[in-house]
Amino acid sequence: MTNEEIKTYITAHASEATFDETGEWLTILIESNHLKSLAAVLRGQPMQLDFLFCLTCVDFKTHLTMVYHLTSSSNRNINIVLKANVNSADPIIETVSDLWRTAEFLEREVFEMFGVDFLHHPDLRRLILEEDFKGFPLRKDFDDPINMIKL
Amino acid sequence: MLSLESITKTIQDWLLTKFSPQIALTLECVIVILLAITLFAMLGLVLVLLERKVAARIQIRLGPNRVGPGGIFQTAADTLKLIMKEGLTPDSADKFLFNLAPFVVMMVAMLLLAPIAFAKNFQIWDINIGVLYISSVSSLSVIGILMAGWASNNKYSLLGAMRSGAQIVSYELSAGFAVLTIVVLTGSLQISEIVAAQENGWWLFKGHIPVIIAFVLYIIAVTAETNRAPFDLAEAESELTAGFHTEYSGMKFALFFLAEYINIFIVCAIGATLFLGGWMPLHIGHWESFNHIMDYIPSSIWFMGKTFFLIFVIMWFRWTFPRLRVDQLLNLEWKYLLPISLFNLLLVTVIAIMGWYF
């Protein structure tokens, strides 16, 4: 599948998706409330992007962006980056852990590091941080009182 | 020649000339107790050092080499350290049982010492049901371990104790059957008679293949019974941290540690007695001169040599094999060792009845 074919295929299923080809891989930008349906399309036939090899979040100060790196285990040359913006104040997005099981842990990590709330996540609890930890460490506005480099 | 036999005789005669028979008996008991305790302490020190040295050599290391020449005082130093350490008792433990358990384990090990013939006519108690006594008393050690595991109020300890219970109870069977083969061949339960029956050759050589099989089964079963690797499930370091003695420290831990090594010594001594002729020197058929030379080596050295050889074999096992899983351990016993030893016992009985052994 070439990028053009992928684009037409995705546009057919999710008309609001926009594309960005400046990077190494094809990047799809989608509204956060349409993310789940598009993810399901990508996961299913004929794309079969069954391997979510990276899930993370980026803080752009104005908003957070969820980034999903997808590939297919049968054809590792197809790599697609799926992005969805969520607002920083009240970040809510649908979970993808039912499509890719690995997302369960990765979303838990994003949940505690960025405070993104994943709807319908089976077990959304803190994985790394302590129970009483305040703040979201990987957000840009988080300032660690003990910073070895700044000391 | 100055042998252990003559020393004991001299002492006994001297005591009887000085005191009345009752007091002499009491004094003899005291001497024996003191000797037994000394032997225990010495064995503990020597065996732990031996184990560490054997492990080091197998693992291409040097082993203890700092305290004393070649590290021979290492275990003494360790013991000193353990004595000086505080013996902690966990808050939520059953304090009475917790403190009792190491002593139970230790006492069982001590009781087993009684019928062992260390040299010619050098035996604490030549009981006529010696073998039966050994197999019944040795199964008591599980009580101490279960006690320790339960009283610690620690989940790892409990798991370890449960494993140990299942293990010792099962392996007692095949150890018993292996011992029975010799009883069948000798026709006696008395240790001194079993040794005497091997004057013209050890049972291992006289008894054909069935006795060799019984010997192998015995070694496997007692390795399991003493909770040694590859059957060290009760303390399985990588699974249960330290198993039943997780909560023990200081001298109470040292007692468990000591008891483990004493138990190894005892089962190996019994193995040497039953299969390798105890204190009997190596005699080969009609090589009169060879047999004569062998007789010059004191019987106590023969006994100790055989025992330590078996101990070495058990240590060799430990540093070579991975640990079994708990269900595989029971599988091994119930599906392999037990049927084989039952069949083997039958075979030995046939051999004994037909008189096919040498």
Place this chain on the structure above:
Amino acid sequence: MFLKDYISDVVNGVSSLLKGMRKTGYYFTHSKEIITEQYPDNRATLKLADRFKGEVVMPHDENNEHTCTGCTACELACPNGTIKIITKFDITPEGKKKKAIDAFIYRLEMCTLCNLCVAACPSDAIKMAPNFEHSVFDRSKLTKILNKPGSKIKEGIE
């Protein structure tokens, strides 16, 4: 059939165990295979790799001169603030002011021995030394001043 499998199971199992015992038995009887290095005893003969990154040192020549110009390239290159350079102004014989280092402060306890400072140094003033016995009783002793007292910069180094 079952009996055959059973017996072959036992035989294979035992033979695999014996194989392992032969290997360990070989090492038990061959003491020349022992690889232990008795560290504090072999200190005299112990030779570390010449590139070993143990700590940052500043080599001084026989005239107590070093080549550090105090350009702070190493301070900038250091990822965790290990190096701090305090500069002063020397008066050269011609009466000009010249920048020189007053103290090259190196905090070993924060150093990750990444070699970035050495790579960044334009005048090869610092290098990594193969010293590894760094334990001291007081943490403050790990903060070192690398330029020796009274040392000065070598002629011709800008």
Place this chain on the structure above:
Amino acid sequence: MYTETEIIKDNTDLGPDGELVVNMGPQHPATHGVLHLVVTLNGETIKKIEPHLGYIHRSIEKMCESLTYRQFIYVTSRMDYLSSHINNTACALLVEKGMQIEVPERAKVVRTILNELTRIASHELWIGAMAMDLGAFTPFFYAFREREMITDIMEDTCGARLTMNYIVPGGLMYDIHPDFQTKVKAFVKQFKEKVTEYEDLVTGNVIFQSRTKGVGVLTAEDAISYGCTGPVARASGVRCDIRKIDPYDAYDRVEFDEVIETAGDSFARYMVRVKEMNQSIRIIEQLIDQIPEGDFVGKTKNVLKLAKGEFYQRVETARGELGVYIVSEGATTPHRIKFRSPGFSNLSVLDHIAKGSKIGDLMATMGTLDLVIPDIDR
């Protein structure tokens, strides 16, 4: 936020259905570091495993946001410390890709050799630790004897034994040691002789086989769904070797096989790693005499700046696929950096494959997943 089964404060507490809840770790002989597993047991049988992470979390991702593109590489050595060279390579490759830095051939070949040596060293350590988890103490020392030769080579060339920081954007920090080739050849020779010892002591051993065969079975579908990579996924028959899919450095010019097993159990994972060591030796043998002459580092600017955009680089570490994802705003430091660590995904599958097995099996499963805790926590 925690439910009551998670952290059992009083040792006498039981789970909701009266199960035994055991805190395995953070100090436990078999978790190799500070992994904390809350294991719910029914007798000896495992009902549930919950990992609790963070005991060694240093927030490397946050730290890297304030480090320049030259500096951030040294931190990654401390992630998966057993494949620090490979981690460094990943970061260097990403910076090179982002700035279009030409890497000299010599550097590429040396990097490949060092990466493969690192892989062997990592697998050697793993084989020893894994045998130790299963109760065999001796293979550990035999494995370390060979590993010691590799660390000696590393010490000679890179100046460090574990956290090398030898690979920089553009090539290498300094040239290889003059003895490098002879020492590597000596290692290859000794390794080939001694690798049979593992066969005798571990692979062929009936106890080891019965402990690992059919234990912790991971199907190919689950391996993909859980994002497993590296030997864990390859043991389930998933082709995922980045060295084949997306060759970097000199991997496109060497011949080697991607080791695939299909059983998916602990023994298959073990076999994959043992065979992988032999493949690494094959790669080293092909390259060791072919190190081209020339520069060891390419021309780079003094201050490295990545263009605005996003960059992703993946490499195959000893544990699986390591991804480095950088969002750059055009400054000298990354805006956001994410390390996709193989251990994290491999750990997430533990509950799934160890459920229903015995405690002893957990050690085999955990051992063959080859978890390095700093890699999981980062």
